Amino acid sequence: MSKLSLKITAIVLFSTANFFHAQLFKTKDRMDNLEGVDDAKLSYGFFLNANQYDYKIVLDPKYGINGNKNLVQSKTSASFGAGLIGKARLNDNFDLRLEPGLQFVERELTFDTQSNDQFAAGTPTNQPFTPLALTDADRIRKVKSTYLDIPLLLEFHGDRWYNSRPYAAVGVNYSVNLQSNSASADDNQQGIFRSTTTNFGYTAELGIQFYFSRFKLTPAFRGTFFTNNEVVADNPGTPPYWAAAISTMQTRAFMFVLKFE
Template identity: 25%
Template sequence: MKHILLFVFLAFFGYSANAQFLNTAGDIDHERLNFGFLLGIDRGSFTVVKQRDFSTPGSNPFSPDTLQAIKPMGSMGFSLGLLANLKLNRHFDLRFTPKFSFIDRQLEYQYNKASDNKILLKTVESTFLELPLLLKFKSERQNDVRLYVVGGVKFVTDIRSKKKKADDISYNPDDDRKLVKINNSFLALEAGLGADIYLEYFKFSPELKLSHSMNNIMKSGEDNIITHPLAGLFAEALHFTMYFE
């Protein structure tokens, strides 16, 4: 992650502000509507909301052990997609960036037993189709670089939902992977910053962005050893995305 932040920092400040414009990226700034594609590296996790009595001995009817802690564990993934950018005026663009995101999120459960500590790691597997609609505010161009901030909302749906339904039909209670379920679709907020770097024939834009689901995404009606101590789960992610326009 340090290398990613360093790359973004260099992209922001690695060019002289006093030099003359060198590249036009194919005169992209004169186009009302332009397109591109994106590649991303993502780190997904959960914000965990626990029941008040989650650590009370005997509070979980599915386990005789006492739960000490529930910790979200970050997991790396990747994304790829397309970009449609509509120029509103000199400083504002409207961006639609549909993409496929492949991220697994994990939860670590720490139980206390009479003789030792027991740690269980549960993985929530997802393949998301994300449909973000974002507003981009751009600074004045300095040399071949223009800085920007971006924010908006996205609709997220799990394209593995049909497979999950098939899995439910053949449910095996000993299969821990099926004990944590999230809603098939939800809304999330996104905000971040980036830099447009103008090259001779195209524009390259590294971007760092955070996202957080607006509502609890844990599926209701699922009560088992893993979900009983939970009051809610919120999906969060750190996205490092490279746009090519």
């Protein structure tokens, strides 16, 4: 790296550090940013987030496990979401927040269930079926979901320290999967993985609020955990390669959130 590049980098870093110091920390004869903003009874904003959704899966002991081998695996991928913020002030330390948002999600389920051919003659829980030679398309289901997620959070925050304030929040979630396929007449035998449309869960969140001269920026980490079983059974007569192998399936999500108020 040339001497000129080093000088430019040093100037940029120095200027950035000075900017954040000037914005966030009190200096002599300067008032705090956005004084009184937290005294408003109602306020609003918006958020952006990166997310990582996964399934917590409990397998059926007959169709989902063969010896010591789990026959179904879940693979997650990173995605994003966005939403709105509505805040009601309760007192100096507690706020009530409603933060509806859309979360765009894609997960992958792998069904290594060819060994279920052994149940082709039928069982008390499954009709007789003609075994299929499972292809890669049969084994893998890419599950795309769009969640309208509506968490109601009770936030507890400490006192401001210069232009920052830590907080913790807990709450409940109502979530609608707009791509659940729950009403589809087709099932996994036609390549359609179905899950529940309406879901419930709980959320926990930790973050720090930073007060700038014109807005409040909040980076936070959030975990959301569904409490209902999202599996929709395959149609009668469908071989037990797919939904029958799963007893319960529940979403769990981890997010990095940026809030602007």
